Amino acid sequence: MYMPETYMPPLHGDNYQISLRADLGRAASVDRVSEYLAAFHTVLDVGERWGVVMAEEASVRSLMAELLIAGDGGEPSLHPILKEMPWYDEKRIYLAVNRMIEHRVGEHPELQMEAPRVLREVASLSVPQILGPSVSATEVTYRNPIEIIVGGSAFALYGAVQLLRIIRDWKSRRRQTDSAARIADAAAREASARADVIEYLGNEITSGRLHVPASQLGAMLTQSDLSAVAKLAGPEPTLELPSNVSSFFGEETSPTR
Numbered sequence: 053m054y055m056p057e058t059y060m061p062p063l064h065g066d067n068y069q070i071s072l073r074a075d076l077g078r079a080a081s082v083d084r085v086s087e088y089l090a091a092f093h094t095v096l097d098v099g100e101r102w103g104v105v106m107a108e109e110a111s112v113r114s115l116m117a118e119l120l121i122a123g124d125g126g127e128p129s130l131h132p133i134l135k136e137m138p139w140y141d142e143k144r145i146y147l148a149v150n151r152m153i154e155h156r157v158g159e160h161p162e163l164q165m166e167a168p169r170v171l172r173e174v175a176s177l178s179v180p181q182i183l184g185p186s187v188s189a190t191e192v193t194y195r196n197p198i199e200i201i202v203g204g205s206a207f208a209l210y211g212a213v214q215l216l217r218i219i220r221d222w223k224s225r226r227r228q229t230d231s232a233a234r235i236a237d238a239a240a241r242e243a244s245a246r247a248d249v250i251e252y253l254g255n256e257i258t259s260g261r262l263h264v265p266a267s268q269l270g271a272m273l274t275q276s277d278l279s280a281v282a283k284l285a286g287p288e289p290t291l292e293l294p295s296n297v298s299s300f301f302g303e304e305t306s307p308t309r
Contacts, residue, residue, distance in 0.1 A: 054118045054132070055182070058160065059110035059263065061210035062300035064182075068205055069190060070297075072216060073197040074289035085194055087283065092200055094280035095219065096187050099212025102269055107183045107207040109264045112175035116152060116162035119171075123153045136177050144170050163263065184208040197287075213297065214262070215281070218252050222285035245278045246270050261300070 072092070076084055115133065122129035128149040130137060137145060148168035158164050184206025191201040204212070253266035273281075298304065 055110065055114040056117055058260070059114050061106070061110075061207050062297045063184070063205050063209045063213070063294075066205060067185075067203050068209060068294050068297070069201055069203045070209070070213060070216070070294070071199060071201045071292040072284075072289050073199045073292070074284070074287040075197045076194070076287060078196055080194070080196065080198075085198065088198060089192070089200070091280040091283040094277060095215055095284055096202065096212050098273065098277050098280075099215045100187060100208050101211070101272060102214060102264075103207040103209070103211030104179070104183060105264050105269065105272070106211055106262070107179045108172070108176060110207070111178045111182060112167045112172050113162050113263060115171055115175045115178075116165075116167060117160070119149050120152060120156055120161055123149060126153065128153060133174055136174055141170055141173075145174070182206060187212050213293065214253075214256065216291055217301070218249055219281055219285045220289055220291045221252075222248075222281065223288050242275055242278055245282065246273060249273065249278075249281075259302075 074088065076088060118132045119129070122132050128146055130142070130145060130149065133145070148170050152161075152165060152168070155161075155165055185204055185208060187202050187204035187209050189200065190203045191199070193199050202209075202212070247270075250266045250270035253262060253269055256262035257264075257266060293301075293303070
């Protein structure tokens with residue numbers, strides 16, 4: 053599948069490892085450790101769900117870019133998707149591509165327009181190829197701090213990395229607004245936490261590292277998901293990323309495992 057560099061996650065290709073460390077206190081109880089691991093499991097699950105959405109968006113935007121390039125002469129060309137194209141949707145697809153060509157503007161015109169539903173349907177066929185394997189634990193140790201090392205690649209891991217970066221910076225971001233201390237109502241706290249996540253994701257969109265609406269990813273977080281985020285963030289964990297991923301985020305390079 054044709055995919056511009058713009059839409060590739062920094063974790064494509066090889067299997068990568070990331071490490072989270074957190075101080076749970078000296079001689080933490082088994083329950084404390086188990087609760088932390090359960091919260092981590094929830095966060096990984098959310099990250100993978102985010103990864104699926106990111107992969108779907110990257111797939112359709114890449115397909116749109118490919119079709120726009122094929123139609124540079126002004127006439128729609130369906131050649132890039134002939135093998136995947138349902139025969140009964142040919143006219144529908146042709147009309148959608150024609151409208152795209154008529155309204156393209158800018159360096160990445162596929163980002164400036166709504167993705168036609170029919171192209172989302174076609175692009176979805178490529179998602180399993182670009183999503184990557186499920187994120188798996190490779191090592192868990194507790195000698196205080198607890199260290200959890202997971203491995204994976206592509207969008208499945210990229211979604212998890214985005215959420216783990218939010219968790220790593222959670223306390224400092226919340227301290228800046230002091231919102232958690234001022235809001236007593238549980239529903240209001242949840243709305244405030246969700247807004248913080250969406251704000252972070254909005255910054256990722258502005259930086260060009262994310263192409264999915266921040267509100268869409270934020271809306272996927274349930275109350276239990278946000279509780280898991282807060283639980284992981286409590287000990288103010290550190291996150292070790294592969295050097296190329298740290299560079300991608302403009303952070304100080306971490307040693308690669």
